[in-house]
Amino acid sequence: xxARRLTRGEGFTLIEVIIALGILLIGIIGVMQLFxxxxxxxxxxxxxxxxxxxxxxILGQIRASxxxxxxxxQIPLELIQLDEASSIYNFTTTVERLxxxxxxxxxxxxxxxxxxxxxxxxxxxxxxxR
Numbered sequence: 001x002x003a004r005r006l007t008r009g010e011g012f013t014l015i016e017v018i019i020a021l022g023i024l025l026i027g028i029i030g031v032m033q034l035f036x037x038x039x040x041x042x043x044x045x046x047x048x049x050x051x052x053x054x055x056x057x058i059l060g061q062i063r064a065s066x067x068x069x070x071x072x073x074q075i076p077l078e079l080i081q082l083d084e085a086s087s088i089y090n091f092t093t094t095v096e097r098l099x100x101x102x103x104x105x106x107x108x109x110x111x112x113x114x115x116x117x118x119x120x121x122x123x124x125x126x127x128x129x130r
Contacts, residue, residue, distance in 0.1 A: 092112045093112075106126045107126065
C-alpha cells in the first residue's frame with residue numbers, strides 16, 4: 001500500500017464544524033417550536049368539529065320538533081340528547097321571539113358551547129310559524 005500524506009488543505013477545521021452544528025441546531029429548535037402550536041391547533045379543530053356536529057344535531061332536532069311548543073316557550077328537552085363525548089363542554093340553549101308579520105312569527109334559537117379554556121362558539125337557527 002502506498003501511504004498517502006494529508007496536506008493542510010484537506011478536511012474540515014474545528015471552527016467550521018462548530019459553525020455547521022450551530023446552524024443545524026438553530027434549524028432544529030425552530031422546527032421544535034412549531035410542534036406545540038400545531039398540537040394546540042389540531043386539538044381546537046377537533047373540539048370545534050365535535051361541538052359543531054353536536055350543535056347541528058340538536059338544532060335539527062329542535063327544528064324538526066313541534067314549532068307550536070317553541071312558540072309557547074317550551075323547548076322539547078327530551079329531544080335534546082348529548083352523547084358522552086360532548087358532555088365535557090358546557091352547552092346552553094336560548095330561544096328568543098323576534099317580531100314579524102301578523103301571520104308569521106319567528107324564533108331565534110341560539111346554541112352556545114363553552115370550552116374548558118373559556119372560549120365559546122354560538123350556533124343559531126330560526127324557526128317560523130305560519
